[in-house]
Amino acid sequence: TQLLEQSPQFLSIQEGENLTVYCNSSSVFSSLQWYRQEPGEGPVLLVTVVTGGEVKKLKRLTFQFGDARKDSSLHITAAQPGDTGLYLCAGRLDKLSFGAGTTVTVRA
């Protein structure tokens, strides 16, 4: 059983559409991170959120940490083919635990 459940597992959308990826848990985390991974490479950190209710924006990406620090979401506005990749959330208890990931494909 995964400590962090990500949904959906796969997402395929047309360029210009919006998308949201969810990361849920029953555990309370001291911080939560989102990573993006491209084929054949290691994950790369996008953002760290630490405060319940926190919202961070990174260009067209918006990250939200739930008020209770148990869940998070990643929203991409006007997706582009360059956003294609595997998106992983990771929550910190004593160690970092990763979700199974959401594979996002943005079609041109």
Added chain:
Amino acid sequence: DAGITQSPRHKVTETGTPVTLRCHQTENHRYMYWYRQDPGHGLRLIHYSYGVKDTDKGEVSDGYSVSRSKTEDFLLTLESATSSQTSVYFCAISEWRGNTDTQYFGPGTRLTVL
């Protein structure tokens, strides 16, 4: 990229043979990690190190051992490889700022056990 390299990048081996994967870093980071990545499971921690000769188990450590005799090198050994250990293995280091850390990952090693 935090100066992390992994070797080999690809390996095919047979069941029952020993395998050692190497992770090398150039920036003197204290914490190093070994993960495996499998479809549907994300990244799972195998072992980690918090200094030379200081290591501890992660959530999927059975069948794996590690060694860290120098700050820059963290070795992962499969004493007797099994088909269930076919996976992509990632090494990572931690960079701490305040009470949060960023993990930087190596490029990965794809291991196939026949």
